[in-house]
Amino acid sequence: MKAGSAKDQQETKQYKVIPILFAMLLSGFIGLFSETALNVAMTPLMDILQVGPTTIQWLTTGYLLVMGILVPVSGMLLQWFTTRQLFTTSLLFSIAGTLVAAMAPSFELLMVARVLQAAGTALLLPLLFNTILVIFPIEKRGSAMGFIGLVIMFAPASGPTISGLILANLSWHWIFWTSLPFFIISLICGLMFLPNISNLTKPKIDILSIVLSTLGFGGIVYGFSSVGGHGEGGGGWSSPIVIATLVIGGLALLLFTIRQLRMEQPMMNLRAFRYPMFTIGLILIFICMMMILSSMLILPMYLQQGMALSALTAGLVLLPGSLLNGFLSPVMGRLFDKFGPRWLVITGIVIVSVILFVYTGISPTTHYGLITAMHLFMMVGISMIMMPAQTNGLNQLPFEFYPHGTAIMNTLQQVAGAIGTALAVSILSAGQTNYLNGVTNPESAENQLGAFTAGVQNAFTFALILALIGVVCSLFIKRVKVDKPVGEQGPMH
Template sequence: MKESNSPPVDINGKPFNRAGFVVVLLMGAFLTILNQTLLVTAIPKIIEDLHVSAYDAQWLITSFMLINGILIPASAYLLHQIESRKLYLIAMGSFILGTIICALSTTFSHLLLGRIIQAIGSGVMIPLVQTLMFLVFPANRRGEAMGLVGIVIAFSPAIGPTLAGWIVDVYHWRYLFYFVLPLAVINLFLAFYLLKNVIPLTKPKLDILSFVLSCIGLGSLLYGISLAGDTGWSNSIVWITCVIGIVILLMFSLRQLRLKEPLLELRVFKSRTFAVTTVIVSIIFMTMIGSEILLPIFTQKILGYSALQSGLILLPGAIVLGIISPISGKIFDRYGIRTLTIVGMTILLIGTFPFMFLTNETTIWWLIFFYMLRMVGMGLTMMPLATAGINALPQKLVSHGTAANNTVRQVFASLGAAIMVGVMTISVRNFSTSQHVLTEAGSYSKAMVKGINNGFMAAFVLVIFAFIICFLIKDNRKGR
C-alpha cells in the first residue's frame, strides 16, 4: 500500500481490487446520506395522508438525525470489535430493513420505526466508509480518496429534496422508499462479494457508562438544537436540554481521557492540525446545511416556486460540488493544504456575501450562479481539510479521528440550521414589530426577505471566522 499503483491488501496480506471495494462503499454512503434529506419535501404529503401534526411529522427527520449522532461516536469501538466486512453488511442490512418497514407502513408509528432502523445503519455507515476509504489508499492518494467521499457527503443531501420533490409530485411518497430499496439490495449483494476485512481487530472492552453518557449527552444536545430550529432559542426546553447535553458530554469527555480503552479517543484533538481542520470543516458544513434550508424558503415563499423547482435551483451547485471535490483532492495530494484552503475560503466568502442582499426582484440565474460559486469554495476546502486532519493522526487513531470528525460535524450541522433559521425567525418578528408592517401590503414578504438576509449574514460571519483560523494550519502534505 505504500506505492500508489499497488493494490491494497486485507488483514491476511492478500491483495484485492480497489475499484470494486470503493464503488461499494460510495454507493452505500450515497444511499444512507440521501435519506437524511429525502423526506424533507414529502412531509406535507405525509401529514395529509397519515393524519398527523407538523410537529409529529418532523420527528421523521429529527429522529434520523438523533440516532445518527448517537451511533457515530460508537463506530470507532465497533470498527475494532467487528470485522469491517461484516459490520458493513450489518449496517446495510439494518438500512434495508428500515426501508422495507417505511415502504410498507400504514401508520405514522410504523413509518417512524422504519426511519429509526434506517438511521441505525446510517449512523455506523458514514464513519465506516470514511475509515475504509482512508485505509485502502496510500498516503499520497488520500486526498483523491476523500475527494470521492466528499462527492457523496455533499451531493447526496443536495439532490435529496430535488429527487423527492419530483417523486412526490408524480407518485405517492412511499415511492421514495421503493426507489431506494432495490439499490440498497444491490449494494448489499455487491458488498458480500467485493468487500474485504482491512482493519485488524483489537477487541476493545466496551465501557457501558461511556456509551450511556454518549447517548444521553449527544441525544439531549442534538434534540435541543433541533428544537431551537423549530421554536427559537427563547424556549426554556431548548436551553434545559442543551445544558444537560453539554454537561453530560463534558462528563463523557473527562471519562474518555482517563480510560485505557476509551469508547472514543478524544486525544486526537491534541493534534492542532486535526482540531483546526475539524472545526473549519464543521463550520463550512453548518453553513451549507443552513443555506439549503433558507434558499428553498426564499424561492418558495418569496419568489413563488414549487418544491421541485426550488430543488432544481440547488442542483447545479450540487453538480459543481461533485465535480470539484475529486479535483481538489488531487490538488491536495500534489500541493498540500494551506494555499488550497485560503483560495477556497476566499471563494466561499465571495459567494456568500451577495446572499445578504436578496430582494423580491432577485433572479433565479443570480441565485444559481452565486450558489454554484459557494459550492466551488466548499469543494476546494471541505474534504482536503478533513484529509489533512486525519493524515495528522497515527494509523491506529484513524477510526477514532473519523468518528470524532463526524460527531462534531453532525452537531455543527444541526447548530447551523438552528442558528440561521433562528436568526431569520427573530429578524422577521423584530422587523415586523419595529416597522409596523403587519398591516401593510406585502408586509410578510418584506419581513421574510429581511430575515433571510440576516440568516445569511450569520453564515457570512461564521465563514469569516473559519477563514481566519485556517491560517493556523501547517503547510505540509501530511498535515502534521
C-alpha cells in the same frame, strides 16, 4: 512476522477493490442523500401530514440526532464485530427504514423510518473510512479520500435536486422507493465481494462512556433543535426544556471528555486535538457542515414559499451547484496533493463568505438565475475547503490515531449539521415573529411574505458570521509534511 506478511499479501492481492468500493460508496451516498432528500418536500408534507414547520423539521434534525449519537459508538463496534456483520446490519437498517418510509401514512411512522435509516448510515460511515484505510496503501489513500469526499459532499447537496425531480411527477413516497433498489444492490455486492478486513480486539466496553456520549451529543443537538419549538408549543432560549437539555448535554460532554483523557483505551481518543492542523481542519469542517445543511434546508423552502417556484424548478435551480460540487471533490484532492491546503482553503472560504453576503439580501424579486449562479459558486468554495482541510488534518495524526480522528470528524459533522439546521430554522422563525410584531396587519399575504423573507435573510446572516470565523481559522492552516511510513509508523508532523 509470518502472520503479518500473510496479511500484507492478502491486502495487496486478494481484495477486489472496485466492487468493495462500489458497494460501500453507493450505500454511503444513498444514506447521506437521505439527510436532505425530504427538504424540498417539507412544504407539501406539512399539508399532507398536518404538522407545523418546526415539527416537520424533525425529519431532518431527528435523522442527524440519531447519527450524532450512534457514530461515536459505532467506531467502537468496529473492534467487536466483523466487517461483513456490520455492513450487513447497516444495510438491513437502511433497507427497513427506506421501506417503512415509502409506505408511511403518517408523520409518526415516517419519523420511525427516518430513525432506522439514520441508524444504518451511522453504522456505515466509520466502516467506510476504516475499509478505505485498510484496502488502500497510503500512497493511494488521497484519491480514495477524494471519492469519499464526493459522497460526503455531493450526496447531501444533491438531495433537494433529485427529490425535486421526483416530486414533479410522483408522490413524496417515491423518494424512498427510488432509493430502495440501490441499497439492495449494495447489500448484494457487499455480500459477494466484501471480506472481513478488521482485526477484532474486543476491548472492554465502557458503559459510562457510551452513556455520557449519548447524553452529551444527544442533549446538545436536542437542545438546539428545541430552541425553535416542536409541535404547537414554542420553544425559545428561555424554555425550561432547552435550558435543561443544553446544560445536561454540556455537562455530559465535559465528563465524557475528562473520562476519555484519563482512560488507557478510550472510546474516542480526544488526544487527537493536540495536533493543531487536525483541530483547525475540524473547525473548518464543522463550519462547512453547518453552512451546507442549513442552506440546503433554507434555500428550497424560500424558493417554494417565498418565490413561488415548483418543487421541480427549485430542484433545477440547485442542480448545477450540486453536480459541480460532486465532480470537484476528486479534482480538489489532486490539487491538494500538488499545492497543499492553504491557498485552496483560504480561497474557498472567501468565496463562500462573499456568496453568503449576497444571500443576506435575497428577496422575492431576486432572479432564480442569480440564485443558481450563487449556489454554484458556493458549492465550488465548499469543495475547496472540505476535503483539503480533512485530509491535511488526518495527515498530521500518527497511524494509531486514524480511527479516532475519523470517528471525531464523522461525529462532529453530524452534530454540526443538526445544530446548523436547528439554528437556521430558529433564526428564521424569530425573524418572522419580529417582523410581524412591527406591522399593523400581520395576517396579510404581503406581510407574511415580508416576514418570511426577513427570517431567511437573518438565517443567511448567521451563516455569513460562521464563514467569517472560518476565514480567520483558514489563515492558520499550513501543509503537513507526510513522511513515508516505516512498519507501524504513520504520517507524522
